[in-house]
Amino acid sequence: MESYFLSDIHLKSVNERRGQILLRFLLSLTQKNPGNLFLLGDIFDLWISGHPVFKKKFSDVIRLMELLKSQGWKIYFFEGNHDLHIHPYWRDELGAEVFTEAQVMDIDGLKVRLEHGDLINLEDEAYLRLRRFLRHPMTERVGHLVPGQFWQKVGQAWAGISRKKSIVYQKQNADEIQKMIRHHAHRVYNSDGFDLIISGHMHVRDDYQFEVHGKKIRSINLGSWFEEIQILKLNAGQVEWVRLD
Numbered sequence: 001m002e003s004y005f006l007s008d009i010h011l012k013s014v015n016e017r018r019g020q021i022l023l024r025f026l027l028s029l030t031q032k033n034p035g036n037l038f039l040l041g042d043i044f045d046l047w048i049s050g051h052p053v054f055k056k057k058f059s060d061v062i063r064l065m066e067l068l069k070s071q072g073w074k075i076y077f078f079e080g081n082h083d084l085h086i087h088p089y090w091r092d093e094l095g096a097e098v099f100t101e102a103q104v105m106d107i108d109g110l111k112v113r114l115e116h117g118d119l120i121n122l123e124d125e126a127y128l129r130l131r132r133f134l135r136h137p138m139t140e141r142v143g144h145l146v147p148g149q150f151w152q153k154v155g156q157a158w159a160g161i162s163r164k165k166s167i168v169y170q171k172q173n174a175d176e177i178q179k180m181i182r183h184h185a186h187r188v189y190n191s192d193g194f195d196l197i198i199s200g201h202m203h204v205r206d207d208y209q210f211e212v213h214g215k216k217i218r219s220i221n222l223g224s225w226f227e228e229i230q231i232l233k234l235n236a237g238q239v240e241w242v243r244l245d
């Protein structure tokens, strides 16, 4: 069975290039035998709760997701920090499995740890505070109650700031970030033990192998769709990068 992993598209509109590429990719999946689709967060530049404004804006994506679901595809959505409290649509209407924290799953006989990746850098205390706030049940309640149009306005301001910061940060610190991704893999391996760890969020694509007691472990960060667009495919225990354009 084929499994696909994508993250950090930061889709603002299906009309932009990344949106068209995503739609083409999802359409290509509808021609295949059903498999697993893993969305590892920040798929959308902003999606909060189940507000109609997001469902309408990304209706082309949703239509294809619903088609895939009806064909028997399993869809897993790990929330990022730009897609938050999304279960009213993604879980309750679409029927995807929605996670907010890391999971270890058996895929094709491989033990795979999956997560968005926003807990890779444990030194970013400002972000960890923000995360606790965004994930707080009270904030979630407000997220569901306040209309989507309001969140869109907030999101536009917030995404502009965070992206400007992150593009500069990520260029200047690619080596540092790579070290963090790998360090994280070693650290969580000690508690979870897995064959493969896949994360996103850091916007630095990385594919790294290490050994523990003679066992080969692979750590992959999916990078982002701001660089060359590649997604990860897992089939019969084999990992493969697939370039989309």
Ligand SMILES: [Mn+2]
Pocket: 041, 042, 080, 081, 082, 116, 118, 201, 202
């Ligand atoms: Mn993120």
